[in-house]
Amino acid sequence: MSKQTLRILTPIKRVLDPQLKPRINEVTKSLDLKNLKFSINPFDDIAIEESLTIRKNLSKAIPVSTHAVTIGSPKSESILRTCLAKGVEKATLIKHDAKDDEASSSFEPLIIAKILKEMVKKEDIGLVIMGKQAIDDDFNNTGQMLAGLLNWPQITNVTKLEFLDATGDQLKVRAVREIDGGNETLVMKLPGLITVDLGLNTPRYVKLQNMMKAKKKPIEILDLKETFPQVDLTSKLELKAVEEPAVKKQGIILNSVDELITKLKEEKVI
Amino acid sequence: SSTLAFIEATRDGKVSIPSMSAIHAAQKLKNPITAIIIGSHAPGIAKQLQSSSTDLGLQEILVAEDATLNTYLPEVVTPLLQNVLGTVDKYTHFVMANSSIGKNIIPRLAAVLNYQAICDVTEILDATTFKRPIYAGNAIATIGSQQKLNMITVRPSSFSITKQVQKNMISPNIPIKQVQTSEVNDDIKWESDALLDNDKRPDLTSAKTVITGGVSLKDKEHFESLLDPLANTLNAAVGATRAAVDGGFCDNSLQIGQTGKIVAPDLYVAIGVSGAIQHLAGMKGSKVVVAINKDADAPIFKVADYGLQGDLFDIVPELTEKLQEMQS
Structure with a gap:
């Protein structure tokens, strides 16, 4: 891509706070998330931090803009506010009339990816950087799907990222990604898509004064159905039930290594 | 179909x-x-x-x-x-x-x-x-x-x-x-890879036995000198808690937990692991869980099938030695 302005888009998701366990209603076989604390998906927080780092490092060579976007109910405004407080320049809520407050997580990754594709085109985005997965549905899909729909290159599970010669004609990144048993290094031309893993950076904390200032900053609100009427919002999968994982029997405290070895032999695991 | x-x-x-x-x-x-x-x-x-x-x-x-x-x-x-x-x-x-x-x-x-x-x-x-x-x-x-x-x-x-x-x-x-192969793609280039030196060890996510070390192992030297011989004896993969990774005991890619790798081996041995929710989420599918920990109140004992309460610096070498004797 040419080097006018590098526009970075970071899609973020509001999820159940990672410190909390979801409650499961065993009668209705569904999740009960009412009155629980929600926060930004931790991997998305890393992506936001990286977008800010890129802007800081590249801004001498080319202008860079950062933009956070989320899809959901007005409750998702709070995570956008946090991004603004951290220094992200633009924040967009793609609002949809959710039947319940937590329905933002009910769209499948494919639907999210289709909406984000429209957003990428609308905003002339050159780099999408996002979390490798959301810690609620654990799909690990949206980034790869978005890259596929855009026919862009993708580097997923990135733990190290650098720009190569930002003065050249075409922007390129080199990234190290986690794979089973190690890592691999790839070089990608922009426009492209990155999903981030732990270890890429440590997200900053928001200072209270910045949080206060961010309260006055504008958040762009787009109505999902009015803005992107072309996107099919029908689910392809049906969530039939949510249940607790099988409960283990109460364990035994042993007195010696010999007892342990005997038990492990009985279990046929050694 | x-x-x-x-x-x-x-x-x-x-x-x-x-x-x-x-x-x-x-x-x-x-x-x-x-x-x-x-x-x-x-x-x-x-x-x-x-x-x-x-x-x-x-x-x-x-x-x-x-x-x-x-x-x-x-x-x-x-x-x-x-x-x-x-x-x-x-x-x-x-x-x-x-x-x-x-x-x-x-x-x-x-x-x-x-x-x-x-x-x-x-x-x-x-x-x-x-x-x-x-x-x-x-x-x-x-x-x-x-x-x-x-x-x-x-x-x-x-x-x-x-x-x-x-x-x-x-x-x-x-x-x-x-079948017909694809045309090349100029937008992306694979450069190199670095696989952990574990040729003899199974991969963490597919290993039948996983040995995991926590922050009680104190440092990288103890993490390696205690866990490696045990893992070699059991043909096990080595994992770690987030605290151990943050402490620099081992590579980031060994982290087991909600934000790391999810494992479900036949045998999971947690050594000096307290058992934070974050960590339990990454290993709760394991079939047989063994916990070795000094602290009798550590949450890991609640999910363990077999617990040994005591000093890991005594227990782990003894366990390794007795397993090696058994095999020879």
């Missing part, structure tokens, strides 16, 4: 163990199975599958022999698979292991073909109903899919070899068919 199962090759031209889970999952779908293998090792692996001593249930093997496919770049593999799956109506299921390769490819391919992928499946109830963990294994979702093509990745530890059916010796060779 028909299933296409994707088989990954190791660098030295063998069937990767985790990817055999794709075939085992395909068997559970009870449809005729076609295997697809790509890369320069593909013809050799096809022969290995043909001459397998057990009946894998394969009807046909598709081979795309092309060295540019060796690194499994999704930008190159997607058009190839799009061609295979999109041009014929034959397949109702496409299965890959939920390996770093499967996770990278299936969602991209599914989006291009306008399907929602079903990832990290741990149980196949029938050809249209699947179970998969959500919230890092704190809940299990049952998913129904009426899609024409179901694209699934399966968790290798949930679909390991259970029953081996001896092959009927008179069965004819499984036919091998060539």
Whole structure:
């Protein structure tokens, strides 16, 4: 891509706070998330931090803009506010009339990816950087799907990222990604898509004064159905039930290594 | 109905163990199975599958022999698979292991073909109903899919070899068919990889035994000097808690937990691990859990089948020594 302005888009998701366990209603076989604390998906927080780092490092060579976007109910405004407080320049809520407050997580990754594709085109985005997965549905899909729909290159599970010669004609990144048993290094031309893993950076904390200032900053609100009427919002999968994982029997405290070895032999695991 | 199962090759031209889970999952779908293998090792692996001593249930093997496919770049593999799956109506299921390769490819391919992928499946109830963990294994979702093509990745530890059916010796060779390879993609270039020096050790996510060290191991030296001999003795993979990783005891890629790797081995030995929710989420699928910890109130004892309360610096060397004696 040419080097006018590098526009970075970071899609973020509001999820159940990672410190909390979801409650499961065993009668209705569904999740009960009412009155629980929600926060930004931790991997998305890393992506936001990286977008800010890129802007800081590249801004001498080319202008860079950062933009956070989320899809959901007005409750998702709070995570956008946090991004603004951290220094992200633009924040967009793609609002949809959710039947319940937590329905933002009910769209499948494919639907999210289709909406984000429209957003990428609308905003002339050159780099999408996002979390490798959301810690609620654990799909690990949206980034790869978005890259596929855009026919862009993708580097997923990135733990190290650098720009190569930002003065050249075409922007390129080199990234190290986690794979089973190690890592691999790839070089990608922009426009492209990155999903981030732990270890890429440590997200900053928001200072209270910045949080206060961010309260006055504008958040762009787009109505999902009015803005992107072309996107099919029908689910392809049906969530039939949510249940607790099988409960283990109460364990035994042993007195010696010999007892342990005997038990492990009985279990046929050694 | 028909299933296409994707088989990954190791660098030295063998069937990767985790990817055999794709075939085992395909068997559970009870449809005729076609295997697809790509890369320069593909013809050799096809022969290995043909001459397998057990009946894998394969009807046909598709081979795309092309060295540019060796690194499994999704930008190159997607058009190839799009061609295979999109041009014929034959397949109702496409299965890959939920390996770093499967996770990278299936969602991209599914989006291009306008399907929602079903990832990290741990149980196949029938050809249209699947179970998969959500919230890092704190809940299990049952998913129904009426899609024409179901694209699934399966968790290798949930679909390991259970029953081996001896092959009927008179069965004819499984036919091998060539498929067209993809054109090159200029937008992305694979440069290099660095695999952890664990040639003799199994991969963390598919290992039958996992030894995990926590922050009580004090430092990198103790982490290695205590865990490595035990892991070698048990042919186990080594994992770590987030605190141990943050403490610099070991590589980031060994972290087990909600934000790290999810493991479900037959035997999980937690050494000096307190058992934070974050960590438990990454290992609660393990079959037999052993906890060794000084602190009797450590939450890890609540999920352990067998607990040893005491000083790990005494217990671990004793355990290693006695296991080695047993083996010799």
